Amino acid sequence: xxxxxxxxxxxxxxxxxxxxxxxxxxxxxxxxxxxxxxxxxxxxxxxxxxxxxxxxxxxxxxxxxxxxxxxxxxxxxxxxxxxxxxxxxxxxxxxxxxxxxxxxxxxxxxxxxxxxxxxxxxxxxxxxxxxxxxxxxxxxxxxxxxxxxxxxxxxxxxxxxxxxxxxxxxxxxxxxxxxxxxxxxxxxxxxxxxxxxxxxxxxxxxxxxxxxxxxxxxxxxxxxxxxxxxxxxxxxxxx
Numbered sequence: 001x002x003x004x005x006x007x008x009x010x011x012x013x014x015x016x017x018x019x020x021x022x023x024x025x026x027x028x029x030x031x032x033x034x035x036x037x038x039x040x041x042x043x044x045x046x047x048x049x050x051x052x053x054x055x056x057x058x059x060x061x062x063x064x065x066x067x068x069x070x071x072x073x074x075x076x077x078x079x080x081x082x083x084x085x086x087x088x089x090x091x092x093x094x095x096x097x098x099x100x101x102x103x104x105x106x107x108x109x110x111x112x113x114x115x116x117x118x119x120x121x122x123x124x125x126x127x128x129x130x131x132x133x134x135x136x137x138x139x140x141x142x143x144x145x146x147x148x149x150x151x152x153x154x155x156x157x158x159x160x161x162x163x164x165x166x167x168x169x170x171x172x173x174x175x176x177x178x179x180x181x182x183x184x185x186x187x188x189x190x191x192x193x194x195x196x197x198x199x200x201x202x203x204x205x206x207x208x209x210x211x212x213x214x215x216x217x218x219x220x221x222x223x224x225x226x227x228x229x230x231x232x233x234x235x236x237x238x239x
Contacts, residue, residue: 006034006110007089007168009041010097011076014049018097023058023065025103030064033107041066043083043094046073077185081175084168093120093165098210101163105205109165118170118198121156121190122163122205129158133209144223151231152191156202159187163205170198179233184226191230 008030010022023040030038042055044067055067068083084092091113095101101122112120124131125145131138141160148154164186171189174196180188193200 003037004039004088005036005090006030006038007041007084007087007092008038009043009080009083009087009092009094011043011045011079011083011094011162012047012051012055012097013045013073013076014047014051015097016047016049016051016054018099019051019054022097022099023055025099027062027064029103029106033110037089039064039066039088041068041083041087043079044069045075045079046070075182075185077178077181077183080185081178084166084171084175087168090168091165092168092171094162095164096162096210100207100210101161102206105163105203108203109163112201112203113165113167116199117201118167119190119193119200120165121158121200121202122161122207123156123158123202124161124205124207125157126202126204128204130204130206131208133207137209140223144227147224147227148187148191151227152187152234154191154194156190156194156200158202159190161205161207162186174198180226180230184230187226188230191234195234 008026012019026040030040044052044055052069058065059067068086080094091110093109105122109120123129125142145158148159174189174192177192178185178188
């Protein structure tokens with residue numbers, strides 16, 4: 001049985017086009033930074049566009065690719081919980097399948113955990129970060145992260161960047177307390193980790209907005225509601 005140090009996870013939902021580029025690019029990058037052994041887990045979440053079949057083909061050609069399929073739609077948070085639990089590596093990471101964060105940052109992400117941190121997270125909102133996205137999403141992102149810092153007491157700048165790594169044992173011990181099952185998972189993990197004294201490093205990344213991303217009024221309402229629900233759980237329910 002081959003030894004695995006790093007388990008990289010790609011959360012996927014109807015992302016066939018992005019997968020065609022992300023899988024070979026991931027394998028090439030991981031070969032360099034994890035020569036001791038790695039696996040690429042595709043957490044495929046109820047896709048209907050042929051993503052499942054494509055990943056299964058890749059899995060048949062390369063044993064380092066691993067399909068983790070769900071017939072039902074889990075949501076990103078639950079899909080990541082499932083993938084990290086099933087992972088074999090002592091370091092687990094995930095990044096968005098559209099590779100919005102430049103893959104040249106992956107070595108730094110993994111090395112941060114090797115150097116003793118519990119969590120590493122890319123940031124689009126540090127002064128040294130380089131980002132390309134629409135004005136609407138920029139305003140929404142900055143507003144959201146300001147609310148997280150103000151209401152939930154986080155010291156981090158960017159909670160939702162889809163580019164994170166964890167010591168597997170440390171993230172697994174935290175997951176039972178995390179209730180978010182979709183997009184808010186990232187924020188809740190980082191907020192709860194800070195409250196539990198985890199060593200977290202946030203570093204600047206180069207990031208570009210993916211195709212077809214827009215901000216709707218309901219998104220803004222959902223963001224505010226999720227923040228307030230977590231505040232209630234932390235301060236009233238004491239969960």
